[in-house]
Amino acid sequence: MRALVCDGPERVALREVATPEPGPGEVLVRVTVALTCATDFKLLRRGHPKFPFPLTLGHEFAGAVESAGEGAGFQAGDRVTSSVSGPCGVCTECRAGRENLCDTAFERPLFGAFADFLLVPRRIVKNGLRRIPQGLADEAAALLDPLASVVHGLGRVKTAVDGGVLIVGTGPIAAMLFFLLRGKEEERERDKIGGVRRVVVAGRRETRFGFFLERGASVACIAPSSRETEAGAAALPLFTFKENPPLPERADDRRGEGARNPRSRSFPLVIDTTGDPGVISALPALAADGGTVLLFAGLPSGAGVSLDAHAVHYREVSIVGSFHYTPREADEALALLSRGAVPAAEMVSAHRPLADWRAAFDLARSGTAMKVGLVP
Ligand SMILES: [Zn+2]
Ligand SMILES: [Zn+2]
Known part of the structure; x- marks a missing residue:
């Protein structure tokens, strides 16, 4: 054979x-x-x-x-x-x-x-x-x-009924997460539970955006190099959101760090499928107060990620892992x-x-x- x-x-x-x-x-x-x-x-x-x-x-x-x-x-x-x-x-x-x-x-x-x-x-x-x-x-x-891994990942977190979800990465895992999260939204509409979950997909490969846009997701570009943003994080946000339609503005978006990136702190759930430490570092800032960052993708052994401990403590942003x-x-x-x-x-x-x-x-x-x- x-x-x-x-x-x-x-x-x-x-x-x-x-x-x-x-x-x-x-x-x-x-x-x-x-x-x-x-x-x-x-x-x-x-x-x-x-x-x-x-x-x-x-x-x-x-x-x-x-x-x-x-x-x-x-x-x-x-x-x-x-x-x-x-x-x-x-x-x-x-x-x-x-x-x-x-x-x-x-x-x-x-x-x-x-x-x-x-x-x-x-x-x-x-x-x-x-x-x-x-x-x-x-x-x-x-x-x-792969779908069983996605089921496990979603089982590790709360998927808020009316909150947004940011899926980071545009590959097959992101697509399956999208289908399941979108599916749940349809169930809610059918069952008249109310609330609409917004799903935004963020990635570097614009060639993959079409797949998600055609299916009703919003997309966000991740700046080509995460190192670039470490040098000038305030001036250059790592994520640039392309609205479809626009995300609701939060009251506190108009001041402080929100003013630099008006879409920050918007997502009760942020899911990383990239395993890129530079990208992961930026995610607590995008999670809503009390929200969760799910580390779905594997990182090489010994990989370290710098995380905003202030957000973990004062805004109770949880960092959760998911394996297999x-x-x-x-x-x-x-x-x-x-x-x-x-x-x-x-x-x-x-x-x-x-x-x-x-x-x-x-x-x-x-x-x-x-x-x-x-x-x-
Ligand atoms: Zn596989
Ligand atoms: Zn065993």
Whole structure:
């Protein structure tokens, strides 16, 4: 079978490798589609603390069971998708329902979907592998992993009924956050609960703004270099909001720091999907009093961020982290996908044969497509 194997940073090739045989409790999946993800690009660039080389890339996928080991509980032909991790189910974190923090959940992460076949290890078969519900397309089901992370992130914070949300970053995670937050707004309108949540998406790549503007979000530009703003923060705000329609002015916007950036302190919830310390530093100033800054994106180990401790104390701005997801959140993601809460066709807007993986990566990295589906 073919597999896109990465031996080290920027050393990757589509190779012929032996097709694995599933042992007891394991499942061999014939991949029908695997999606590009920034995690794979990051791995390719600099490796990942949880996933050592050599490694076959690809972890968002759907397929059909080719063969199953004894006691796996799956049959040949079952359509499946999966979580990436295999929580142990017995440690303190697992028993407390925080399987995302299980120490051993990533001992054998499920990478290797950019290939003809993928062997699912026993623990992931038990806690991560899922049959795709009838009526849900493979490609939509392949969004389980990123969407489950988004579900977990939103579960970590309060989403105010009538407050604004600032999503920082314009990639696929930002898009999924947008779809879920917007969806909730529609539910409220339908149920006449009242209150309108404004969603603003901020980024550096104006090529991606169109995606969000077409779908009713407002956008904000982030200045090209965060270092630039450190030198002259007062003169040059990091964020420039392009209103669509304008944000409501706050009374205190007319004085003090608000006068320099009239849109500051507007958002009960600010979500970072960039992992850029320079950008993160600027976020407490944009959070409303009592608001929350959610650090969704991962930062490299040892990364430090300078934060406005004054805002954390006097304005009670909370800084909250979010990592991965639990098996329950994976179920919820699959249910959301079945309900069409995240339109898969808008998320996966291009397809390429597995052999053209380089073109697919370029397409996704250029921002032309949110995600590209690689088809073996
Ligand atoms: Zn991913
Ligand atoms: Zn555990």
